[in-house]
Amino acid sequence: MASSINFVVIDMENKKSRGRPRAFDRTQALELALHLFWAKGYEGTSLNDLTSTLGINAPSLYAAFESKPALYRESIDLYLAQQYERIGALLAQAATARIGLDSMLRGAAEQFTAPDHPPGCPIASGVLRCAEANAAIGELTADHRRNTRAMMLARLQQGQQDGDLPVDLDIHALAGFYAGIIQGMSVQAIDGASTADLLKMADLAMQAWPGNPQAS
Amino acid sequence: MASSINFVVIDMENKKSRGRPRAFDRTQALELALHLFWAKGYEGTSLNDLTSTLGINAPSLYAAFESKPALYRESIDLYLAQQYERIGALLAQAATARIGLDSMLRGAAEQFTAPDHPPGCPIASGVLRCAEANAAIGELTADHRRNTRAMMLARLQQGQQDGDLPVDLDIHALAGFYAGIIQGMSVQAIDGASTADLLKMADLAMQAWPGNPQAS
DNA sequence: TATATTGTGTATCGTTTACTACATAAATAG
DNA sequence: CTATTTATGTAGTAAACGATACACAATATA
Numbered sequence: 001m002a003s004s005i006n007f008v009v010i011d012m013e014n015k016k017s018r019g020r021p022r023a024f025d026r027t028q029a030l031e032l033a034l035h036l037f038w039a040k041g042y043e044g045t046s047l048n049d050l051t052s053t054l055g056i057n058a059p060s061l062y063a064a065f066e067s068k069p070a071l072y073r074e075s076i077d078l079y080l081a082q083q084y085e086r087i088g089a090l091l092a093q094a095a096t097a098r099i100g101l102d103s104m105l106r107g108a109a110e111q112f113t114a115p116d117h118p119p120g121c122p123i124a125s126g127v128l129r130c131a132e133a134n135a136a137i138g139e140l141t142a143d144h145r146r147n148t149r150a151m152m153l154a155r156l157q158q159g160q161q162d163g164d165l166p167v168d169l170d171i172h173a174l175a176g177f178y179a180g181i182i183q184g185m186s187v188q189a190i191d192g193a194s195t196a197d198l199l200k201m202a203d204l205a206m207q208a209w210p211g212n213p214q215a216s
Numbered sequence: 217m218a219s220s221i222n223f224v225v226i227d228m229e230n231k232k233s234r235g236r237p238r239a240f241d242r243t244q245a246l247e248l249a250l251h252l253f254w255a256k257g258y259e260g261t262s263l264n265d266l267t268s269t270l271g272i273n274a275p276s277l278y279a280a281f282e283s284k285p286a287l288y289r290e291s292i293d294l295y296l297a298q299q300y301e302r303i304g305a306l307l308a309q310a311a312t313a314r315i316g317l318d319s320m321l322r323g324a325a326e327q328f329t330a331p332d333h334p335p336g337c338p339i340a341s342g343v344l345r346c347a348e349a350n351a352a353i354g355e356l357t358a359d360h361r362r363n364t365r366a367m368m369l370a371r372l373q374q375g376q377q378d379g380d381l382p383v384d385l386d387i388h389a390l391a392g393f394y395a396g397i398i399q400g401m402s403v404q405a406i407d408g409a410s411t412a413d414l415l416k417m418a419d420l421a422m423q424a425w426p427g428n429p430q431a432s
Numbered sequence: 433t434a435t436a437t438t439g440t441g442t443a444t445c446g447t448t449t450a451c452t453a454c455a456t457a458a459a460t461a462g
Numbered sequence: 463c464t465a466t467t468t469a470t471g472t473a474g475t476a477a478a479c480g481a482t483a484c485a486c487a488a489t490a491t492a
Contacts (some may be wrong), residue, residue, distance in 0.1 A: 023470070041259070043260055046450085059451090129406070145403070176409065201393045208424040237439075280439090
């Protein structure tokens, strides 16, 4: 299972390196690569796509990022640092487990439909199926999905310890449910759902919270 | 939006055709192709995968199925006829909208984890992202997802007409929610969830049903 | 039997894939 | 300055991709 802690490599632009300086912004290139993988998937993104979008030649890309799978991994790390962990923080920092899950779902609704990047989530809807040659990449994203679920489970356990959730609750089932909600929201976003649509879905998902008093 | 009615081509084995007879069972080959696309995705399945698994050479495959995208389309049609429409029937034939959705979700839980085929659903988790060259294939599966949602919406409308759902209910939001549940269940199945896991998810999703009286 | 029609196996086709050899350019270090 | 180091652009590589040309085999029809 992947760690939720990711160390992001920040370009030390002040520290001068030895040889010829790089002619492009590495972090900016990484973000462009992320958006490509995000929109087209790992297998749907070719090196021609990457080099033409980043505006560099193949040798420069390989010198900076090693290989296509390595570039993908680093792109996903950037995604986690920029977007995903912000949502995870909403979960962890909330006063109760319920507020935490609600905040996370609402955060995801906004995030999955934000106009400055492709729709959905590259983890929740990433490399779900792939060729055997790319199995390691598929496992990477699956690990990140399992990690999300583990974070939810940990917050639910915390809720039980804090006394805001009954101890006899099936929190594994609940974590699986809300992880599935996130994944469903991502697919809906890819299929064109709006922020409001996803917020309604988050609302309905919170209606399933155990012991929830409902108005008809 | 794709029609939910699909005409499946049944091999007329009694009707003798003119030239040299085909040396393999076309429907059986189609099912093998479906399972390949199901497990590896459209872009992750190569023609080498197909010909070696079906046990035929490329010219035979092309004579029988025209092209890779045409084979994919026909495989999906077979999936719809064999699996998907059975679940859709549970939705349509139920006495109330609530029972219909509940049956559909439970049917999906069983179906997505059945041991005789790859996990998940090739529509709910199919070609979510792809290269621009395969955009038509992506649109095909997206159309089928939208169709599923439209079927849910139609059943909810029916429920309003039948009086088992309040007329002021936001049934569009509800249809989106349950469509998202199906898609989330498919991802969970791909990530290794059991039938029991998915049934718990279906149960929780039904807890969100409007006006649902809950026990803690 | 002769002809038409269709499927099969061999051996490719041209294109795209991810990736790199190599010479040169641009920086630092001594 | 020279030497070293790193990045860049040109022009490729071998392999895999989806798809076929072609000769031959196997059937139905005339």
